[in-house]
Amino acid sequence: MNVLRFALLWTASLLSSVGSSLTTFVLGVWVYQSTGSPTEFALVVLSGMLPGILAGPFAGVVVDRFDRRLVMIVTDCLAALSTAAVGALIWAQALAVWHVALAAAISGACGVFHLTAYQAMTPLLIPERHLGRANGLMHLSSGIQIAAPVLGATLLAVAGMGGVVVLDLVTFGVAMSALVLIRLPAEVLRPNAAAARPAVLRDLGAGLRHLRARAGLPSLVAALTGFNFAFAVAGVLVQPLILSFAGPGVLGVLMFAGGAGMLAGGLVMGAWGGPRRKIGGMTAFMALGGVFLVLHAPAPSPLLVGAAAAGFLFTLPVVNGCAHAVLQSRIEPAVLGRAMGTVHTLGSAAVPVGYLLAAPVAEHLLNPALLPGGALAGSAGLLVGVGEGRGIALVLLLDGLLLLVIAAVLAALPALRRLDRRPVPVPVA
Structure with missing residues (x-):
């Protein structure tokens, strides 16, 4: 039964990753076309990367102290709100490069909380002999991100930037619904919940x-x-x-x-x-x-x-x-x-x-x-x-x-x- 729960979570997460990778691609295209500057493009990429790196230890503390599903829901909602704000700015024709960089930073930081909670729950849902399979499937989203330019370029031509952002938000809604509806055992969400916790800095x-x-x-x-x-x-x-x-x-x-x-x-x-x-x-x-x-x-x-x-x-x-x-x-x-x-x-x-x-x-x-x-x-x-x-x-x-x-x-x-x-x-x- 827990394997089935993991399969449902993985499917929903993969779908959301597809939407996010498409948004990342089209926004990167917009930044480069708007500025013509490889440096500004690289800075936007780094703005999405560095907050996630710095947030790793904090994400681990939060994931081990609180309900892991709640952590995923809250951080995913914050990432979705930043994406929705970008969509609104596109609609208002007021999007600037710093808006994209800020949204990338928020999504990068939230993403590491999601990933850490996901990785922490996986060995509690999957028998040890199947962990290699589970982790291999989790890396499919990375392959999709690399292949995103092919689909993203088509969608950009057909639906425009706003349409791609709306699609991303739809895939987020599907993933969030699955996360809310799937019943997960308490020991998966908060293992050793009764244990005393040291001070946060320690x-x-x-x-x-x-x-x-x-x-x-x-x-x-x-x-x-x-x-x-x-x-x-x-x-x-x-x-x-x-x-x-x-x-x-x-x-x-x-x-x-x-x-x-x-x-x-x-x-x-x-x-x-x-x-x-x-x-x-x-x-x-x-x-x-x-x-x-x-x-x-x-x-x-x-x-x-x-x-x-x-x-x-x-x-x-x-x-x-x-x-x-x-x-x-x-x-x-x-x-x-x-x-x-x-x-x-x-x-x-x-x-x-x-x-x-x-x-x-x-x-x-x-x-x-x-x-x-x-x-x-x-x-x-x-x-x-x-x-x-x-x-x-x-x-x-x-x-x-x-x-x-x-x-x-x-x-x-x-x-x-x-x-x-x-x-x-x-x-x-």
Whole structure:
């Protein structure tokens, strides 16, 4: 019965994610078309990302102290109100870039509360043997977000920005109705509700203390953070790489191929559940992802880059699904919100770092060095070629090698291998 409840929650959440990703896409298009500034576009993206990173520990404390369904309802309503305000501004023809940035910040902060509550409830609804499947299905929304430009561009042409926002609010209403109507056991909503709670400031560090108390979990979180960094580097550079040798039409097709790869990975993980030894599976697919990243680099070929992007993104739900299944089964339910909030903050913090490092290095350092006659044309140029955009290809090559190194370290750590065995419970901090 609890599996059915999870399935209904997952379906409603996925539908709402579709609507939100479409709104994010069309607002991003509007910002870029209105300003013509990549910097303002990037600042709007960061405004939606940074509040979610900072809110992670606070979200964990709230999720472990209060009714988790109520937390999801309140934060989802706040996000919907910000979206509705944007819709009203569109209708009044008064929308400004700062409005979009503020709405993105509110949605980003609210989203981490929703995600933390969702992840904390999942292991209480799903048997441990099915956690890999559940986490694989949860990553389908990420694949849809990558593929959103294809559907979003069509809807933008047919219904306009206002129509897309209305569709987003409709999907929110469906998801909220499901969340309100589905009956969830009290132990799922508030595990260990009678336990005394420490002061809030001390509680903020409880998730980190709990993770550090378990051998292998800090290394696992560090590996996830490294994987997120590699993913961010690839994410910020793959579109400029494609545009260095192809036009916008090819870019749209290849972005759809990448999103299809992630969708396929989520579906496979949802059906398969991952290998029995989750750390071994995470290591193997992380190494496979490194190989696919390296394959972005040898030649400016749409076919090669499209296949490599789809292959890399296929590994993402498997890596994350295996890692989160281990975390959810090794962390006490009463502290799961705080621990997962900490994991989210640490992992997500690597994303803006990857964005801010990769693009300047590729644009100002390696691209000029790999032009004909450049400093690296006779060395690295033999691996990635010489010409426009080949500095980006070299960064992606190094990014793939970094992922292979992380996978090798994972395979070499005995504490991580021991996580594939049944753990001994640790008291809640």
